[in-house]
Amino acid sequence: MRLRGIGKRYGGGPWVLSDVDLDLDPGDVMAVVGGNGAGKSTLLRLMVGLSRPSAGRLENRPTATGYVPDRFPPHERMSARAYLVHMGRIRGLRTPAATARADELVQRLSLVGGAGTSVRKLSRGNAQKIVLAQAFLVPSALLVLDEPWSGLDAATHPVLAELIAEAGQAGGRIVFTDHREAVARAYASRLCRITGTRLTEEPASPTAVVELSPVGEEQIALAGQPGVREVRDQPGAVAVFVADEHRDDLLRTALSGGWSVVGVRR
Amino acid sequence: MIALVRYVLASVVHSQRYLPPYLVFLAAMGILTSNDHGPLLPIYAVAAGVALMCATWLTIVVANADDPGQRAITIVNAGGSGRVLVASVIVTTAGCVVLTVMGLFFPLTSGTHHLTGPDVAIGTAAMLTAGCTGMAIGLLCARPVIRRTGTMVLTAIGAIFGCLLIPGAPPMNTMFHLLAGDQRPAHPTVPMVTFGAIAVLLLGASIAVTRYVVERRD
Numbered sequence: 029m030r031l032r033g034i035g036k037r038y039g040g041g042p043w044v045l046s047d048v049d050l051d052l053d054p055g056d057v058m059a060v061v062g063g064n065g066a067g068k069s070t071l072l073r074l075m076v077g078l079s080r081p082s083a084g085r086l087e088n089r090p091t092a093t094g095y096v097p098d099r100f101p102p103h104e105r106m107s108a109r110a111y112l113v114h115m116g117r118i119r120g121l122r123t124p125a126a127t128a129r130a131d132e133l134v135q136r137l138s139l140v141g142g143a144g145t146s147v148r149k150l151s152r153g154n155a156q157k158i159v160l161a162q163a164f165l166v167p168s169a170l171l172v173l174d175e176p177w178s179g180l181d182a183a184t185h186p187v188l189a190e191l192i193a194e195a196g197q198a199g200g201r202i203v204f205t206d207h208r209e210a211v212a213r214a215y216a217s218r219l220c221r222i223t224g225t226r227l228t229e230e231p232a233s234p235t236a237v238v239e240l241s242p243v244g245e246e247q248i249a250l251a252g253q254p255g256v257r258e259v260r261d262q263p264g265a266v267a268v269f270v271a272d273e274h275r276d277d278l279l280r281t282a283l284s285g286g287w288s289v290v291g292v293r294r
Numbered sequence: 295m296i297a298l299v300r301y302v303l304a305s306v307v308h309s310q311r312y313l314p315p316y317l318v319f320l321a322a323m324g325i326l327t328s329n330d331h332g333p334l335l336p337i338y339a340v341a342a343g344v345a346l347m348c349a350t351w352l353t354i355v356v357a358n359a360d361d362p363g364q365r366a367i368t369i370v371n372a373g374g375s376g377r378v379l380v381a382s383v384i385v386t387t388a389g390c391v392v393l394t395v396m397g398l399f400f401p402l403t404s405g406t407h408h409l410t411g412p413d414v415a416i417g418t419a420a421m422l423t424a425g426c427t428g429m430a431i432g433l434l435c436a437r438p439v440i441r442r443t444g445t446m447v448l449t450a451i452g453a454i455f456g457c458l459l460i461p462g463a464p465p466m467n468t469m470f471h472l473l474a475g476d477q478r479p480a481h482p483t484v485p486m487v488t489f490g491a492i493a494v495l496l497l498g499a500s501i502a503v504t505r506y507v508v509e510r511r512d
Contacts, residue, residue: 073366073512076370077370077374078366078369078370078512079512080509080510080512091373093370093373094370094371095366095367095370095371096367097363097366097367099363100363100364100367104305104308104364105308105309106304106305106308110304114297114300114301114304115301115367115371117297117300117301118297118298118301118368118371118372119371120297159367162367162371
């Protein structure tokens with residue numbers, strides 16, 4: 029997917045974005061950072077086709093797209109499962125597959141009350157889980173998440189990171205925003221900043237490769253730990269690609285979670 | 295598209311907002327047709343007038359079923375706002391068919407009438423004409439086009455009364471005078487087909503304008 033000279037203004041108002049050039053390849057996990065009202069949500073809405081660019085063009089926009097908007101007042105009266113099954117069917121799943129996937133996601137995101145709860149009775153954090161779940165029902169070639177961590181409890185952060193990592197490994201392009209830059213840097217392989225109306229890419233922090241082998245019966249899941257960008261299986265071990273500043277945290281977590289360190293390289 | 299239609303329908307049914315237009319329709323029919331033993335066509339003309347208002351209302355209910363946040367999700371999942379618009383039109387059409395059936399047979403329960411085949415045909419055509427015209431107005435007044443509730447309601451009411459009361463306004467005003475007037479033709483097939491065709495054209499134009507506005511607004 030390519031953005032070429034994209035600009036956006038509403039009516040005759042000032043330009044919100046201008047001259048945005050961006051290439052997204054399968055497997056990219058890109059964070060967009062910027063202050064409040066910088067135009068992050070506008071850029072994301074342009075990417076999913078909810079908004080039309082006032083200038084420039086968007087090339088090769090994938091049709092299989094998942095989207096999590098920045099605000100979602102859940103007025104849906106149906107149950108979480110019914111809602112997710114509807115969304116899954118709209119994206120082309122058959123009812124049994126949609127139901128199975130909805131139940132799986134609800135369980136992984138540990139929705140309080142389970143899949144049978146009515147969506148509008150959910151708290152903000154649990155409603156956010158439903159909005160996230162609908163975006164991950166079907167593998168997407170483009171996954172656009174506006175402030176996906178907002179309202180989520182700490183226990184769900186690694187689950188979302190894991191879902192994002194899985195989507196990236198399945199060949200999806202993931203774009204997300206977060207107002208906390210540390211969060212954005214921890215989970216993204218690329219980072220873009222909006223200043224004024226311009227988008228500039230900044231080098232993401234360097235990646236370290238940590239090789240680990242399992243020890244004992246149970247191992248803690250590595251995908252989804254802060255900073256982990258990819259986990260590759262190797263014979264008798266795994267190679268974990270992690271943001272350099274999270275290397276020590278990962279080693280600590282891994283050593284106490286049933287893994288042995290084989291090697292670390294940068 | 296079937297999945298999308300099912301979702302829109304489920305969303306409307308769960309919201310229960312479809313009930314007021316139907317209840318108002320039944321109440322109005324009860325008041326206007328009870329103990330009437332005259333010819334059916336003037337009654338169907340009145341029913342079509344009420345159906346115009348209720349079809350507009352129903353269209354707005356269906357088009358507004360998703361709040362803006364959910365609408366964004368539905369559009370992305372469905373692959374475009376055009377598909378969501380088509381699904382809304384399909385659900386509303388089904389709703390208008392229900393209104394038509396209610397309008398055709400309610401007068402028979404509230405008064406004594408002799409029902410003939412041509413009456414049913416003309417009544418059906420009148421109700422469907424009203425339904426299509428109501429949908430055309432409703433689509434242009436609903437939230438995807440007009441965002442403020444007050445403006446939405448006033449525009450819809452203005453359009454409905456304009457359609458019914460402006461002398462010679464096709465299809466509703468002219469159809470009302472044809473069916474309820476004193477010089478009723480015995481077989482008004484040609485004008486009824488014309489009214490139906492005008493209503494369908496209005497609906498088509500309304501869908502096109504709605505799509506144009508929605509595509510270019512954001």
